[in-house]
Amino acid sequence: MKAHGTVHKYGDNVDTDVIIPARYLNSSDPAELAKSCMEDIDKDFVKRVKPGDIMVARKNFGCGSSREHAPIAIKASGISCVIAETFARIFYRNSINIGLPIIECPEAAEAIEAGDEVEIDFDSGIIYDVTKGTQYKGQAFPPFMQEIIKSEGLINYINSKN
């Protein structure tokens, strides 16, 4: 499985309130949530984002509320993978559970810039910055989480076990 797209770059502590503000939580429809994704820190994100694009951020991405609407909105906006130095733990779980690929890689999170074209090979964890010609290795998931990701989410994984 691979991802290939243009990078949207953010800083430290991007919280779930800016990923999808609570005023939109009266909906749980992915397409509707995607329309307001990142609105409070990046008004033009929804206009700029193209299917397959990649989000890169620094530390503690997705901190705050447990709203699964946050990774759902990111996934529905077309983002194929989020790379960060670290993820907040509930966001990390939620992403795996809904099948949004995420990678922890401090080096890539620091060096990759907005607008870079990036390729990711999920099997090897290799992140390749096509624009800069640089390569990084993301942290591999434990086998248990890889199985959930391969099943495209927790529910399929549980169904497949029973």
Added chain:
Amino acid sequence: MGMTMTQKILAAHAGLDSVQAGQLIEADLDLVLGNDVTTPVAIHEMEKFNKKEVFDKTKIALVMDHFTPNKDIKSAEHCKCVRQFSAANEIKNFFDVGSMGIEHALLPEKGLIVAGETCIGADSHTCTYGALGAFSTGVGSTDMAAGMVTGKAWFKVPSAIKFNIVGEKAPYISGKDVILHIIGMIGVDGALYKSMEFVGDGIKNLTMDDRFTIANMAIEAGAKNGIFPVDELTEEYIKEHSDKPYTKYEADADAEYDEEYTIDLSTLKPTVAFPHLPENTKTIDEVGDIKIDQVVIGSCTNGRISDMRIAAEIIKGRKVADGVRVIVIPGTQAVYLQCIKEGLMTIFVEAGAVVSTPTCGPCLGGHMGVMAAGERAVSTTNRNFVGRMGHVDSEVYLASPAVAAASAITGKISSPAELGL
């Protein structure tokens, strides 16, 4: 190697003699919680399961608290969805308008969670129940759905940070000052993926409400959970509120901690977190002259009866400053009723504040106190992120009920001392 309190609870619920940090386990759940924002998503996810029945209709709690009484048609549809699901599945602990309260104030009060149990909740502040010596943590809606069907959840066993609490707090210092001080010290990701274990002689000087407030905001330091040892005060609380049997766990003497800190309660001052992160803390003497437009006293962090009492004590016989809107939100129906019985409602209303029915409302910019551009609030809630209480150009300053109440009177961020208290 010894285990922490959290590790012991997780081991017991995974059917293992011992666990260690980093180990992936599957644990049995004693309680699965959801609210009106997260449960509809979980119900939708549940439809994808081969098995669609809930694992135990007595071990699920669904609380309609975020946008209730419903603020608009969409949120009404969400509550209707949960109401129908609860009826169809005979969910015993479904709390709708009239019986609901803010979930993390309500569940301990109803005795639905006790020491030694495990709980997941599709709400990040589920970590509140660590105050009772339980393992409880926030998850998303898919985990909640899986929990409702299987009665289990997967966890990576966390390592821990130890906070040794000593000393006795000064008047008007509360659990909120303790946790804001800690978050200011370690940062919003200072306990990422870890347990925050509170121990030490000073714990006896923290009320149960102080402990709920402290455990509630463990997530604001990125923690998986925050947990307190079970002492006489905890047992008294549990016995008063619950018939459930409980189990006391203590960390082993040789348990390993990534870091250790000592918090001397006697040195703490009223503490305020500036926008836009809970780690941006200043003590009251460093705050300066910050005028405010709104005060919110309530939430899962500070909507309990002792919070209402301290606010009323400060507000009593005084008037809310001109141009300041003061919104008081008791956390549950029981707290609300107690406020009436003790005359606190009269004090608030006579001073020029409004009192709302329990709701999360303004904490997350939902309703009942959403702010316009350029406005500022002092709030006893838990987050001050960009746009949290309304417009992206509004600001939230997090503080204790004592500071919030004093600020309501002066119109700027103030300590009770500024009122001569």
